[in-house]
Amino acid sequence: MKGTCVIAWLFSSLGWWRLAQPETDASQCQTTEHPVISYKEIGPWLREFRAKNAVDFSRLTFDPGQKELVVGARNYLFRLQLEDLSLIQAVEWECDEATKKACYSKGKSEEECQNYIRVLLVGGDRLFTCGTNAFTPVCTNRTLNNLTEIHDQISGMARCPYSPQHNSTALLTPGGELYAATAMDFPGRDPAIYRSLGILPPLRTAQYNSKWLNEPNFVSSYDIGNFTYFFFRENAVEHDCGKTVFSRAARVCKNDIGGRFLLEDTWTTFMKARLNCSRPGEVPFYYNELQSTFFLPELDLIYGIFTTNVNSIAASAVCVFNLSAISQVFNGPFKYQENSRSAWLPYPNPNPNFQCGTMDQGLYMNLTERSLQDAQRFILMHEVVQPVSLVPAFMEDDSRFSHMAVDVVQGRDMLVHVIYLATG
Numbered sequence: 001m002k003g004t005c006v007i008a009w010l011f012s013s014l015g016w017w018r019l020a021q022p023e024t025d026a027s028q029c030q031t032t033e034h035p036v037i038s039y040k041e042i043g044p045w046l047r048e049f050r051a052k053n054a055v056d057f058s059r060l061t062f063d064p065g066q067k068e069l070v071v072g073a074r075n076y077l078f079r080l081q082l083e084d085l086s087l088i089q090a091v092e093w094e095c096d097e098a099t100k101k102a103c104y105s106k107g108k109s110e111e112e113c114q115n116y117i118r119v120l121l122v123g124g125d126r127l128f129t130c131g132t133n134a135f136t137p138v139c140t141n142r143t144l145n146n147l148t149e150i151h152d153q154i155s156g157m158a159r160c161p162y163s164p165q166h167n168s169t170a171l172l173t174p175g176g177e178l179y180a181a182t183a184m185d186f187p188g189r190d191p192a193i194y195r196s197l198g199i200l201p202p203l204r205t206a207q208y209n210s211k212w213l214n215e216p217n218f219v220s221s222y223d224i225g226n227f228t229y230f231f232f233r234e235n236a237v238e239h240d241c242g243k244t245v246f247s248r249a250a251r252v253c254k255n256d257i258g259g260r261f262l263l264e265d266t267w268t269t270f271m272k273a274r275l276n277c278s279r280p281g282e283v284p285f286y287y288n289e290l291q292s293t294f295f296l297p298e299l300d301l302i303y304g305i306f307t308t309n310v311n312s313i314a315a316s317a318v319c320v321f322n323l324s325a326i327s328q329v330f331n332g333p334f335k336y337q338e339n340s341r342s343a344w345l346p347y348p349n350p351n352p353n354f355q356c357g358t359m360d361q362g363l364y365m366n367l368t369e370r371s372l373q374d375a376q377r378f379i380l381m382h383e384v385v386q387p388v389s390l391v392p393a394f395m396e397d398d399s400r401f402s403h404m405a406v407d408v409v410q411g412r413d414m415l416v417h418v419i420y421l422a423t424g
């Protein structure tokens with residue numbers, strides 16, 4: 001989607017790749033044809049939206065009635081009719097000249113010193129949206145059905161990246177808390193998962209601590225039950241021989257209020273686990289780098305596109321993870337390193353039936369049952385989350401897919417999961 005001036009919307013449940021349900025026999029899955037249909041051939045089912053000067057259509061969301069598509073592009077917000085992508089409202093959102101000048105003076109290019117929309121979230125009748133604003137991120141709270149009506153403008157720091165190159169994700173809970181995973185500073189050396197707004201105290205991941213986050217590229221986030229989940233890839237701190245990237249699922253309790261004396265203003269419930277997406281064999285072939293996810297809440301399944309590293313041969317796979325398999329790993333042992341020179345060893349989980357606790361006791365109580373010492377020491381799970389099937393749901397060499405969506409449709413005699421994949 002990036003770099004082109006087109007948003008294409010595919011009508012009907014026509015799929016490039018039809019896949020059997022994950023529950024069905026894996027061998028059957030592999031024999032399923034994956035017909036490739038050209039862009040031209042699907043032309044009659046495509047709708048396009050273009051706007052003069054608008055590029056980098058990086059964020060899409062829907063209104064609560066699912067009748068409108070809200071789009072964040074460079075320097076623009078759009079509302080489109082979902083039916084046919086016809087324009088309802090276009091709003092220019094540019095940086096002012098002084099902000100641009102300051103951006104140039106810091107050595108950034110004209111291309112970078114623009115307002116790239118990176119947060120686009122609907123909450124009731126409001127749109128909360130943030131842009132990079134020439135490396136001075138800013139957020140606004142707007143009326144959803146009239147985007148020129150701005151109620152609030154606040155700093156985008158810790159909510160939106162400074163650089164359009166930095167990958168980030170954010171969500172709003174029904175309670176009004178914003179969870180953002182982004183670089184917090186201009187050079188992008190301080191990544192964090194940060195909570196703000198709402199009534200709960202702001203919290204973040206520990207600063208400059210590679211055991212918490214190690215040069216992460218954030219991919220997605222979901223509000224599920226008592227937790228907020230984050231999906232990302234990062235340099236694997238547990239891998240001592242050479243630099244390797246692993247994909248992760250991480251979570252925090254939504255009612256976490258942070259520590260006292262220890263872990264002040266910091267999560268006490270942050271944990272993360274590695275996701276395994278690989279082609280089995282004597283030596284498994286790993287697709288280590290998560291690029292995109294899609295959550296099917298009714299089935300508790302997370303679909304993910306995983307690729308090889310940019311410096312090695314191109315290959316992509318789609319793996320499917322059961323949320324209960326992820327929870328199970330979070331209840332298992334941790335991986336623990338006594339000091340920076342010792343080996344990573346499994347360490348039994350002190351709270352194998354960990355719960356987030358309840359809010360009823362009021363704020364500023366010990367809401368969770370984790371001790372602060374444990375919360376500081378145990379971040380990484382020992383076990384690796386395995387996908388629902390041994391063989392990935394889809395694999396393709398020489399391709400790097402970057403975006404996905406999954407639709408569950410009624411086939412002749414079973415439900416079929418149709419996966420839409422896109423490059424670029």
Ligand SMILES: *[C@@H]1O[C@H](CO)[C@@H](O)[C@H](O)[C@H]1NC(C)=O
Binds near residue numbers: 123126128152172
């Ligand atoms: C946006 O404004 C509304 C009304 O003032 C407020 O209730 C809501 O919390 C605001 N949302 C954010 C994310 O700031």
Ligand SMILES: *[C@@H]1O[C@H](CO)[C@@H](O)[C@H](O)[C@H]1NC(C)=O
Binds near residue numbers: 146147
């Ligand atoms: C949208 O809001 C702007 C700014 O408050 C106002 O001038 C304009 O009339 C509104 N448009 C509609 C269609 O209500």
Ligand SMILES: *[C@@H]1O[C@H](CO)[C@@H](O)[C@H](O)[C@H]1NC(C)=O
Binds near residue numbers: 167291402
């Ligand atoms: C963000 O993700 C994209 C797609 O994986 C990647 O090409 C890009 O290098 C990432 N940005 C940074 C700053 O690592």
Ligand SMILES: *[C@@H]1O[C@H](CO)[C@@H](O)[C@H](O)[C@H]1NC(C)=O
Binds near residue numbers: 278390
């Ligand atoms: C990942 O899955 C493969 C099977 O595809 C398995 O052989 C391998 O041991 C797993 N790796 C990890 C680290 O769990």
Ligand SMILES: *[C@@H]1O[C@H](CO)[C@@H](O)[C@H](O)[C@H]1NC(C)=O
Binds near residue numbers: 023
């Ligand atoms: C996910 O795991 C749950 C609990 O183990 C199981 O009941 C469910 O069938 C699994 N779903 C899939 C699609 O494998």
Ligand SMILES: *[C@@H]1O[C@H](CO)[C@@H](O)[C@H](O)[C@H]1NC(C)=O
Binds near residue numbers: 225355356357358
């Ligand atoms: C959330 O936590 C409470 C208290 O620990 C627990 O009773 C409840 O079942 C949890 N909810 C979910 C959806 O897991």
Ligand SMILES: *[C@@H]1O[C@H](CO)[C@@H](O)[C@H](O)[C@H]1NC(C)=O
Binds near residue numbers: 366
């Ligand atoms: C919180 O837990 C600590 C140690 O577990 C305990 O010393 C303290 O009294 C508890 N505070 C409250 C308000 O329950």
